Amino acid sequence: MPCDLLYWRPSRNGEYTVRSGYWLGMSLVGSGEEQADNGTGEGWWKVVWGLRVPPKLIHFVWRACTGMLAVKSNLLRHHCCGNAVCDLCWVEEETEIHALLQCPWTRSFWGANEFDELIVNARIFEKEDRVCPEVVVMGFTRLVSDYQGYVEAGLMTATDRVGEGIGGDVWTPPENGVIKINSDAAIIGDAEVGLGVVGRDSNGEMVLVASKRCRAGWSVKMAEAKAVLFGMEIAKRLELSSIIVETDALNVIHVVKKNGIGRSMFDLCIKDVCELANSLDCRGVVHVKRGGNTVAHLTARLCSVEGDELVHVIDFPPFVLVWRSWI
Incomplete structure (x- = not known):
């Protein structure tokens, strides 16, 4: 039987890293930078706007955290629709929280995605009706970092025994005897x-x-x-x-x-x-x-x-x- 091993849950591979410890600590108790921003979150957004990702992704995260998405609760407040009931579940009011995280239709998606552990089950709410931007930003930046590492690895060509880069679109037969x-x-x-x-x-x-x-x-x-x-x-x-x-x-x-x-x-x-x-x-x-x-x-x-x-x-x-x- 293999020996028992210590497993560090906040990281993907189970091994402790300074970065994963930093994310965990920040999600639990906040940081000095957060206090230095005087509640404005400018330090967090500087990190986000500096990421090498399509601007539309950053813009979407910023709009979600600042209550500027065109969900029905916001549209009703501006007299652009007749009610604020979610068009998917027809039960709850469609707020940013409901549309992105709590609606049964979106929950079925997050349940099969690692983002669920980072955001939905994290300390995401400052108040019952407001997303905590710091936690969203931490999860977003970590996902971006992991994705960039994955893409860089996917573009590499391997020549060793196991793994030979990205394969083709159709099945091809092996050599004789294999x-x-x-x-x-x-x-x-x-x-x-x-x-x-x-x-x-x-x-x-x-x-x-x-x-x-x-x-x-x-x-x-x-x-x-x-x-x-x-x-x-x-x-x-x-x-x-x-x-x-x-x-x-x-x-x-x-x-x-x-x-x-x-x-x-x-x-x-x-x-x-x-x-x-x-x-x-x-x-x-x-x-x-x-x-x-x-x-x-x-x-x-x-x-x-x-x-x-x-x-x-x-x-x-x-x-x-x-x-x-x-x-």
Whole structure:
């Protein structure tokens, strides 16, 4: 059994950094800069306006924090509409808080996004009806920083064993003697994830089709990593001699290249992927765009019962064969 590890929740990889400690401290107790601004928030907005992002994003954040969005509560106050009831849920008044965070329609989006943890569940309100700009700005700047790092990594060309940059739009056959395993995940409902795996040879013929339904509240990238791990587990179980694994999750590829550098559950899953790859004749874990991973994506929805695992090596489901003909 692996040893227990200390895990730092405010960072993505579970390891403490000065920056994550700073964000946590600021979100809990505020800062001297906040007091020096005399409540104007000028210091925060200087940070935001200096970010290298499209100006329309910054402008939107500023308007949301200062109550200047064209929500119905503001429009009613200026006699531009007849009522302030939200047009989506038809229950609550449409304020900035409701439209962006509290409406059931928007909550369903944030629930599947890491921004939910940073903003919706943070100390976001100064008063019941006013967004706390400092917390929004902190979350926004952290997301921008993470996104820029991701983009910079995505533009790099890798030549090592695991990861070969951004893949193409269509599925391509592997070399002779190699089985290409495509993996994907599907978020189903509030707490279920489907994993799909499809294996094909150099002629494009089906070798295996596997799917699994799990009860879990995983993030999208965690589900994608679990799908890659599931594909490798099936390959080892079937004693496939030589494989190459494809996924459309570029963020998984980048962390696989680093062999899991953190202590989060995601990083530990990536370590399992790398260890399993080393135990197999795995030619690499590479990226393919969604268009080249469609069959695996649809296969992830095959199992309908939690805990079920379906593995086909002969008599493949007819609709999977039909999907293959579309690619």
